[in-house]
Amino acid sequence: MDRTRIRRLVITVAAIASSGATTLVFSIAAARTLSPTAFGDVAREFSVAMLVAQLTMAGISPALARHIGQGEDDEQRWSRARGGIRLLWVGSLACSLAYPALAVGGLAPVSIDSLFSGWAVTVIYPVYFGLKSFLFVLDRVETYAKLEFGSDALFYVLLVLLLTMAPELIVGCFAVAYGCFVVVVMSLITRRASVGTEVRADASLLRYAGYAMLSTYATVARFPAVIVAAGVISESAISGRVAAIFALLTPILLIPQAASVLTFATYARVRAPKEAQGLRATLRLTFAATMVPIVVGIIAAHLLLTLIYGTQFGPLSVSFGVLLLALGPVVVGMPIGNALAGAGEVRTTAAIALPGFFLTVALACIGGELYGGSGILIGCGLAIALTGVVLAVVATARLGLRFEDFTEGLLLMGVGAIALIQPSVAIVVGVIVVSCLVFRNIRTPEVTLP
Numbered sequence: 001m002d003r004t005r006i007r008r009l010v011i012t013v014a015a016i017a018s019s020g021a022t023t024l025v026f027s028i029a030a031a032r033t034l035s036p037t038a039f040g041d042v043a044r045e046f047s048v049a050m051l052v053a054q055l056t057m058a059g060i061s062p063a064l065a066r067h068i069g070q071g072e073d074d075e076q077r078w079s080r081a082r083g084g085i086r087l088l089w090v091g092s093l094a095c096s097l098a099y100p101a102l103a104v105g106g107l108a109p110v111s112i113d114s115l116f117s118g119w120a121v122t123v124i125y126p127v128y129f130g131l132k133s134f135l136f137v138l139d140r141v142e143t144y145a146k147l148e149f150g151s152d153a154l155f156y157v158l159l160v161l162l163l164t165m166a167p168e169l170i171v172g173c174f175a176v177a178y179g180c181f182v183v184v185v186m187s188l189i190t191r192r193a194s195v196g197t198e199v200r201a202d203a204s205l206l207r208y209a210g211y212a213m214l215s216t217y218a219t220v221a222r223f224p225a226v227i228v229a230a231g232v233i234s235e236s237a238i239s240g241r242v243a244a245i246f247a248l249l250t251p252i253l254l255i256p257q258a259a260s261v262l263t264f265a266t267y268a269r270v271r272a273p274k275e276a277q278g279l280r281a282t283l284r285l286t287f288a289a290t291m292v293p294i295v296v297g298i299i300a301a302h303l304l305l306t307l308i309y310g311t312q313f314g315p316l317s318v319s320f321g322v323l324l325l326a327l328g329p330v331v332v333g334m335p336i337g338n339a340l341a342g343a344g345e346v347r348t349t350a351a352i353a354l355p356g357f358f359l360t361v362a363l364a365c366i367g368g369e370l371y372g373g374s375g376i377l378i379g380c381g382l383a384i385a386l387t388g389v390v391l392a393v394v395a396t397a398r399l400g401l402r403f404e405d406f407t408e409g410l411l412l413m414g415v416g417a418i419a420l421i422q423p424s425v426a427i428v429v430g431v432i433v434v435s436c437l438v439f440r441n442i443r444t445p446e447v448t449l450p
Contacts, residue, residue: 329388
């Protein structure tokens with residue numbers, strides 16, 4: 001394998017993990033420091049702010065990133081990036097106007113401090129996310145990682161200070177810390193490109209942004225929708241257990257998330273991608289590398305749940321194992337979906353993601369009515385697996401993939417299936433399979449990853 005490309009993937013995984021950790025630490029610190037009522041207000045403020053921010057993050061940001069990547073050379077891409085900054089700000093400011101309206105409507109606190117800090121996040125965070133996407137299509141992965149680590153460190157310092165001095169403003173930590181990221185990246189782009197190419201919000205760009213927003217929302221909203229549905233069809237305790245189990249999936253998906261970002265950037269930079277070797281190598285690496293911890297999780301499902309959450313989660317260990325196994329097609333679908341989006345086929349991803357969203361909620365509800373919490377997890381797993389399979393089948397034809405690109409991951413999925421029935425046998429088979437795959441890849445000629 002190309003060690004330089006693998007290094008880029010590792011750096012991206014680390015940066016994305018660092019970024020994701022800020023929200024987790026924020027929630028834990030606020031919950032432990034504030035009163036239940038104050039924490040509830042902060043949680044509502046942050047949730048509504050991110051809901052509004054996603055309007056820009058899911059739509060105009062990927063549309064602009066792809067437009068930048070379509071430049072003929074580096075100079076044109078940097079010029080488009082400078083011109084795209086203005087439209088990114090306009091889109092973010094326009095969408096942010098929804099926050100005060102939602103707050104006044106009762107969804108978020110309406111105090112002056114809360115309104116200001118919440119609104120600031122809806123303006124700044126989407127711009128930060130968009131500029132992050134710009135850096136990827138400009139092939140500045142290491143620059144992004146350094147700025148991400150620095151901004152995250154500043155965020156933690158601000159969080160500690162505000163929790164002790166002005167807890168009503170802690171949501172503003174996101175706006176200040178990532179506002180610094182925005183300032184630095186804007187300065188970098190304007191210095192690199194002396195003149196910006198004007199980016200117009202024409203019908204093509206808006207159409208792409210619309211389909212991207214539908215596709216992204218349908219994907220990221222699946223698990224929250226299942227949690228809400230679980231609370232409706234069963235008791236709150238079941239809904240809480242489902243949410244807790246979904247939280248365990250986040251670290252498993254870090255590698256696919258990083259691969260997805262790099263794949264989108266690669267395909268956005270190519271006008272007519274005909275060579276699929278880079279994507280095929282990424283799929284092989286991502287699928288196999290992610291299935292290893294998935295198999296381990298299936299084998300140790302009961303132990304993990306009882307150690308982390310307590311013995312009351314023990315009865316859900318089998319259904320948790322089924323859900324983990326179902327992540328296999330999801331792992332494949334993430335970089336594939338981003339490759340299609342980068343290549344401009346965002347309508348295809350939306351056409352698959354939307355039915356997948358409704359199928360996930362429907363099967364989770366049916367499973368919940370029949371078998372309670374276990375049924376919810378199994379129904380959800382079946383739906384997300386089917387969606388991933390459909391995406392893989394579609395992409396195989398459109399992106400020049402081959403069945404052999406999935407064989408390594410499928411072998412490990414087979415080990416995971418054995419683990420659901422006979423964990424001890426799966427350990428022996430897993431060691432043999434992993435050893436064979438490692439030996440095979442050592443002897444495989446070097447390939448290039450996107």
